[in-house]
Amino acid sequence: MLNFHFYNPAQIYFGKGMEDHVGEYVSQYSNQILLHYGGGSIFKNGVYDRVTASLRKAGVRFVELGGVQPNPRLSLVRAGIQLCDENNLDFILAVGGGSTIDSAKAIAVGVQNPGDLWDYYMDPEKPIRGALPVGVVLTIPATGSESSPSSVITNEANNLKRSIASPKIIPKFAVLNPEITYTMPKYQIACGASDILSHLMERYFTPVDHVDFTDRLLEASMRTVLDNGPLALQNPTDYHVRAELMWVGTVAHNGLLNTGRIGDWATHHMEHELSGMYDIAHGAGLSIMTPAWMRYVYRENVGKFIQFSRRVFGVEYPLDDPRALVEEMLFRLETWYRRMGLPVRLSDVGIGTEHLEEMARRCMLGRGKDGHFKVLTETDVLRIYELAL
């Protein structure tokens, strides 16, 4: 176990009807804010009306900036920074999923730091001096951004997707009402569950040993996603199923499950290139890249993969043929993805070999190598893309 510093001061308000109180929560910080959101779903499901009613009741003035897209764009972030500057807004309320929250965090950093915002995303070492406080009303359980210290933004000028991380951008509060997720399209629920599962797997496959407590917490969390994902598709209005998924999504990314260890994250980075190049959802990219990554790297630490296969997927095969054991786990993992309606091969979404080399090259831009469980070169990344065909 490595030395660590753990700190997550996000206030979580979880449960039915919690969004009706968001005005009270916001007014502890500010009374003139940027209200940031994505497309039309919050207008259809009533969340926009309930949130704005609560803000008005609490006397909070808000300027609106909608239009956040999946894989949130730098250009909208720049517009948000300008809006905050022009209107002296000193708080950002993100109403949406990970894209909206990440966009809000980017605006928060842009307002309070000198120079061009994109420089901070290209250089993870560049110090972030401050950030406007951000609050969240979560509508999509997936990224964990509602209590995480990170933000991922796509620069449409060069199609690069990059991230920043700082405790300064942990949201001050997040409102989580599982009922809000009832009307989500099934494919979006599936992609969200895939993203949560991936956050847990990225952390699980660590080069650090003697981390059994956090291993077990991660296994517990993965079991929760695996059990509740299919139930959420079958019974969209089962409150408890949605509650389990929503809460595990937050805990997966709040830092606790990463204490004393470092994650791998190569799968996420390879997926970022995939969804940067093609119009594919992040969760669907992950369900394609994860099995390929596993097949390529498992020999690096067979024991870890055996533990994962046994404890998470219940594969109790004899240990004298680890490859058969791991392949059985992969069969069960791929079956789960397919049951969730997600692709597990590039060919499932009509992608061939045409851009694999370019994606492998771009994946290494500003990095050189990638991953921690197994350190990958550009050649390794290309082989993994090929395994995913």
Add this chain to the structure above:
Amino acid sequence: MLNFHFYNPAQIYFGKGMEDHVGEYVSQYSNQILLHYGGGSIFKNGVYDRVTASLRKAGVRFVELGGVQPNPRLSLVRAGIQLCDENNLDFILAVGGGSTIDSAKAIAVGVQNPGDLWDYYMDPEKPIRGALPVGVVLTIPATGSESSPSSVITNEANNLKRSIASPKIIPKFAVLNPEITYTMPKYQIACGASDILSHLMERYFTPVDHVDFTDRLLEASMRTVLDNGPLALQNPTDYHVRAELMWVGTVAHNGLLNTGRIGDWATHHMEHELSGMYDIAHGAGLSIMTPAWMRYVYRENVGKFIQFSRRVFGVEYPLDDPRALVEEMLFRLETWYRRMGLPVRLSDVGIGTEHLEEMARRCMLGRGKDGHFKVLTETDVLRIYELAL
């Protein structure tokens, strides 16, 4: 799953040598503090020297108050309040285990609230307006008080042990160095592990259903205690074993594992009467009271006990005889306690029937009923004490 608010802003500094930086951490809050500790162990193991050197280096002036005893006393708390008032101390650094931390929290509340401090402990509804900030250098993994919102104090005038809870008394930071625990007596390690396990079981046995995610996190945590407890006794200087125990002890009580559910806590309360009446360690009282409580209540929700027996203790007996299955789990639990050198019956520590009725009566003072998994009357509590004979 119940609605909940989760908030734990404690900063955790975990790992080797962390206590050498405590002066830096304290100086972010104050430069004149109360340094609060217990007996002689911190002088023998060098912790006192390292902490005071770090405070001096950071320019922090400190007034010392040692002498905290197990089951910390109200009289010393009152002395601490007076010291803070007389010397204008506005921060308390607790160097020790749960007793020292709980005593520091009590002083912190006493300084900033009107009236008699004990009234707050006797009336959990009495609002706590504020508290001095508290920091911790943890020397004993056990109570989880280093990041919890609670404090337990014994009033030696009437021998009552009572608690308060408020987010205002969550420590600002806690320094956790597993190396500090190497020199702890084995019996103290065992009692600490028993206390951690009990915090997890108190939360696990809830009347709330649909809490599988937190159930699984609790099971993961219990497995960690069960696996690492005996290893800690066998290899006192195994860093990783001590690290697992120390971190699970904190996480067990930081609020996360209680989200969306309510715990039982009757076993803790019955134990408080036991260690209030007799000179017995809290962890040893728990290893006596827990099996007795389980035998008395398991029929209340057999399914929960079957799940516990299977997932935590690996009892894969057929389900057609739940009593045999639960008894096998109890055999394994009691075997674990005995392996840890802990008693499992009152007779193991020479206690007979002489005060059982008095303890049952006192357990109900100010409560009327107790427990949530099964609500217990005074008669129930007496029966459980008798089962523990």
